[in-house]
Amino acid sequence: MKVKLTQKPSKTYSQEDAFQASLKYFKNDDLAARVWLNKYALKDSEGNLYELTPNDMHKRIAREIASVEAKYANPYTEEEIFDLIKDFKYIVPQGSPMAGIGNPFQIGSLSNCFVIGNSGESDSYGGIMKIDQEQVQLMKRRGGVGHDLSHVRPKGSAVKNSALTSTGLVPFMERYSNSTREVAQDGRRGALMLSVSINHPDSEDFINAKLEQGKVTGANVSVRIDDDFMQAVKNGDSYTQKYPVFSADPKVSKSIDANALWKKIVHNAWKSAEPGILFWDTIINESVPDCYADLGYKTVSTNPCGEIPLCPYDSCRLLAINLFSYVENPFTDKAEFDFELFKKHVAIAQRIMDDIIDLELEKIDNILKKIDSDPELDEVKATEHNLWLNIRKKAQEGRRTGVGITAEGDMLAALGIQYGSEAGNAFSLEVHKTIAIEAYRSSVHLAKERGAFSIFDAEREKHNPFIQRLKEADSKLYYEMLEYGRRNIALLTIAPTGTTSLMTQTTSGIEPVFMPVYKRRRKVNPNDKEVRVDFVDEVGDSWEEYVVFHHRFKQWMEVNGIDSSKNYSQEEIDGLIKQSPYYGATSNDVDWLSKVSMQGAIQKWVDHSISVTINLPNNVSEDLVGELYMKAWEVGCKGVTVYRDGSRSGVLISNEEKKEDQLEDKLTAFPIKRPQILEADVVRFQNNKEKWIAFIGLIDDKPYEVFTGLVDDEDGILIPRWVNKGLIIKNRDEQGASRYDFQYKNTRGYKTTIEGLSHKFNPEFWNYAKLISSTLRHGMPIDNIVDLINSLQLDSESINTWKNGVGRALKRYVADGTKAKGQACDNCKSKNLIYQEGCLTCKDCGSSKCG
Template sequence: MPVQEKAAASKSFSQQEAFEASVKYFNGDDLAARVWVNKYALKDSDGNIYEETPNDMHHRIAKEIARVEKKYENPMSEEEVFDLIKNFKYIVPQGSPMAGIGNPYQVGSLSNCFVIGNDGNSDSYGGIMKIDQEQVQLMKRRGGVGHDLSHIRPKGSAVKNSALTSTGIVPFMERYSNSTREVAQDGRRGALMLSVSINHPDVEDFIDAKMEQGKVTGANVSVRIDDEFMKAVRNNTNYTQKYPVFSNNPKFSKDIQADKLWKKIVHNAWKSAEPGILFWDTVINESVPDCYADLGYKTVSTNPCGEIPLCPYDSCRLLAINLYSYVDKPFTENASFNFDLFKNHVGKAQRIMDDIIDLELEKIDNILAKIDADPEDEVVKRVEKELWLNIRTKAYEGRRTGIGITAEGDMLAGLGIKYGSEQGIDFSTDIHKKLALAAYRSSVDTAKERGAFSIFDSEREKNNPFILRLKDADEKLYYDMLEYGRRNIALLTIAPTGTTSLMTQTTSGIEPVFLPVYKRRRKVNPNDKDARIDFVDEVGDSWEEYVVFHHRFKEWMRANGHDTDKNYSQEEIDKLVKKSPYYQATSNDVDWMSKVKMQGAVQKWVDHSISVTINLPNNVDEELVGRLYLEAWEAGCKGVTVYRDGSRSGVLISNEEKKEDKADQKAGSFPLKRPQTLLADVVRFQNNKDKWIAFIGLVDDKPYEIFTGFADDEEGIMIPRWVNEGYIIKNRDENGQSRYDFQYENKRGYKTTIEGLSHKFNPEFWNYAKLISSTLRHGMSIDKVVDLINSLQLDNESINTWKNGVVRALKRFIADGTVASKEKCSNCNSTSLIYQEGCLTCKDCGSSKCG
């Protein structure tokens, strides 16, 4: 019988009450408060909030952990657990554990991530649809999901159905992606990882799928690359693809030029930050769970951000250690790292993680009870029930945990060590080595009291490289593990900590600081006559911009006698940053090869994997991306993500005015001949009482042309308000004259075309628009185009109003001090987005998404 959840506290708080109390808790940090209230405060389905501040949440979690502890010897008390997790200072349960532990209002899992799939031999429609259904069932319980597509037969293969030949991988990528987009998770969208082996004949189609606008938008994609392929790339030799993949008796095989496919991967990653790379032989050879592959623990894919490789139906719960909290006297000459306290807390964190597995098993029992109680037919419920029974078996047998870290960048800065330096790499590697030894020691000690995970077999693990490194570092630990076993099959990861780091008020995960100083925007109340207005968006909302100091940068300022309340000029800010340990140690400053080297060194002490992003400036060439990938493989990384500035929209930029790349300004950066079809943004705005609409044709996400005029009247264009994108198509009318049509897809999936934009707008508007479009097409930077439009001397009042509208429509593409992006946060509509650890995180509301 399932364990019943305890009743929650009856007192409730309004959203505003919880927010105001939490702002005080976070010492005035309204972003941290908003994240906590929106994502983690205990609430029911009616929106009633039952926790006023994170203090209440930490008591809730501590109470449940202590309840599990009482089942075993030498239990930790509720007070002891609370002291470890309070104030987000030392031990921080992440995501699902934070929201779900002790939550009676939600029938959900405590797992952050899952992998599903099959034995690699089933590619029937039934098997493929079963995975689709399992994916949806997991996402509705708040989980991120990964699965591999290497089992699907390649395009053109014979099948015994009416199609006669297989459609290949890509249509199923789209199916799984669409399913992800359809599942809501308390205001956010689910996260999905799709992977495929480089050995699969359809891998090139897989790699290209996301390059087509609007395709596979609900998934991250990664290629599993084996050592043989990497050697073929390095030696410029051929590589054999097969189906079934790596089969000794394949039904189909072909030789390809490894270098040609490699360049395709590199180009797409340079252009769009995908596909990600998984060095699969390194993943498998280093994997401790794969010592039990024949017992169902063969790793097949990863979770959406790549930090947890998993076998089918296994899952993992995440917890982060706040590294900065172990720096004594930070930002002073006497700064030091408290290794004794750190190792003590890592041991207790591992014990808490094991307790959370017991809580997860209770949650799964509740899910199974809910399925049994549902009124649907048993046939309908069968897949969901079998799914959770499989997940329960894996959690019970393997007891996998996911201890990670956050604040690596702040830890190094607090110690006066430059991130990315040789000293920084050595110190970080030592930290993660000590973390691994302390966590494995705790798992062995817990096995003495509670028993080893049920399939533990030291003989199976004796040649595993990770286990052998533990043996070399601590022989007593190794021989104790032989005698007592280990409580958990695998223990460690370095996961993204986007929203977690907002609440710890530190740098994220293993990443360096993104920026020590940046700008944020605050919407101005229209009734506030004294407010300063720095920016007006396309819908007419006014915003004030203000400088934000990274929390630990402010701590450095205080430690070194700098006034944190002063209104600094940009020149003064630059001088401050130059004096600080954050100088030339931001994500855009750190030497790229150094970051790869650091990831490879740290990976040796992480039994799962690492989620990390290598940030590159916009003007780097594709060759550099290829060299970084090769270096990552040779350094022993299990995976790598490269992000080139501007290759995805939504990137926070510095407080300084963004300097234009001269290479982007020269004529010819756009196609000399206008493509027949262009992706287009639709922008609506209001000038005085007039409603306007703009159609902005895009090439590489940059404005290539713009046409705009009155909307919603007999002289203008009328399209539904929900239409915000479509295509501008260049056609010819019956007289052979050029015309521009706008096409969009309606809610029933049919295409609707508005013929002849030139006939819909005032001719004078149209002629000026053609002139402005010409300047865009010939490479003039957008800010210069805006200056040109503003300088036009026009007598016609309507034309002046139109001029203002064009400026407002184009300004959304200018690096304006906050963002160089047209992408907005799906939660709060802000454009203050930053790309780290494979995820976009909003700096205004804290919402994050992967992929």
């Protein structure tokens, strides 16, 4: 095994120097600077920074890609690659490639997403536990994971063990969900997709599983729906579910009312934004890799956002092309799209993606070397070792890539075309058709230079609908592919580009602009000269209001001679928007059926899938959601997700809504008498440059008590960084007083004990901890407890810092979608805030705060 070791840099920068330099790089865009610094700047495990601005990162990536190019004919130079990726202008490696390429401090993969599991042959406990371990092993190396549960036998089926009958799908959904939450580190949660076929007899249980508050909170869920079911819904017919699914000789079979189950799916999606839908026959029939299903490329599930359907042990790396940068003379009458430059860059983007596969193979070799050198027994390491061997085989054999886009909304606005209009949909279709043809042409040319993917067989692919469309669009390309083959088994996707779009300073992915203009407030001293006070809050602080423009909206203003430094009134802002090409084209404006039709048309030219969400106002009916889902199937979408404004905040806890007085009677959710032993999460965070740690005692995965203190202080808590789980045990000290000890396993498997958590910080901390623990034990909702903590008026600065830390630790357990009460967005001062993955997210301006 050849293992490439990247040389470690020596020069380091302070956090403040890097922030100021990156702030200048992003032209005072504070959010973009912080996102780059926190997620992508090269740093070691001690937090030392080795890159000052994104230019340093782009040079690192260019250097590594050029080293691969040098192995092949007609190589691109480091300078040529740097010119394409610098400033996030044209080609942007996404996520894991951006963070991991040339990173000597991280033993991880460059893949953004993986699918694991099997093709449906085994539902033994051994097989289920193997998938669980594989999921954890991938997530610890930053990967998002998907797997399908259709192979698990339905509830009540006979089994040959002491249980006698199967428990069904839901307990295993919870197991995999909990594993996702356990492996999360430093405030970043893993990402998991669980799917099941609608043909499975337990599919309704699967669909309902997330409606119970606190259940399956660590996974997205999607239902694989076949054409027969959709046709049964349209015709009002019955539908037969089977186990094994679609079996000619099923062990379990039952006939159901297709419309009744369909209405359940639609209701749940309307109520809670899940489940998503995967139109499975469309996915399989259109899939080029499924032409090789008998060779191990049978698609079984998707990645967490649904844009990459994959076979077991395959993975994908993502790259985005910034569409806005190909508009010449943007926001003028002379604006036009430079298709020639675009075609050239699509070809290079596909080439870079193929280079990244070689870099990924080097990364996997490093992972395997690390596993081999670990001191554990071979039988302990066997699952992880075999997992990465399987992933390496798929990456080397199929060489799958994920070329996508960002800035679709800004591209159309810059051309003066309204997003969602007939003209907009037609132009977007032409752009994506161009990407498909030029990326495939590039892959064919790479096959001529470097060799085709090893199992390429034109005969297998000749009837595939996607390949047939390529043949019709460009017969020369098709016959070149017959002669030389293709370098990559599948090439294209449209992924969400959240942090990528922050750094390109454009709209995200295929989506329209969220809001072109919003207001922010900054605190001011009313006694300063020439200060303007626009707002005084309830505690007497003074604030100045100022307008924030979406970057490309501001560019439109500047092109048209409109002063962007003026403090506009809301009426003036509304007038500006009406003048702009963004008018009627925000995420709340776009016609929903038009967006679904656009997705279906573009899907014809994307060989993987598209991640897109249909955003709906709160007052839409369930019938509309059903209509959108049906339309998505009819126009050829591979999947669809809807989000109704505010739907996440109304999660059901039973089949009927409870009145407030009934809920008050049921607040006591835990035993008041503390059990002697509790499982515990360990949560680390930083406040004012101090390192803190929280021990959260859990019952049924819900917080029951909290201990928090300083780390590495003389009187603080010493605990290794790798410890994230353990036990809190209530004992008695020599005087008979209660003592709370924490135990965790070290690498040899023995228990290591921290005695007396309550004595690791001063009595004042402990008293507040007891108060908060008491509210937890009596079942007060966690978001209310966070609000209570935030409202505490404390004089001691150290106590206030501790208060912030406890609040931050507990926010991790607030159910996603829960509305934040009484808080305002720091960015636009809106009070329309919800919790998402422990962070407060503003639904009006999109800003997020995790502190």
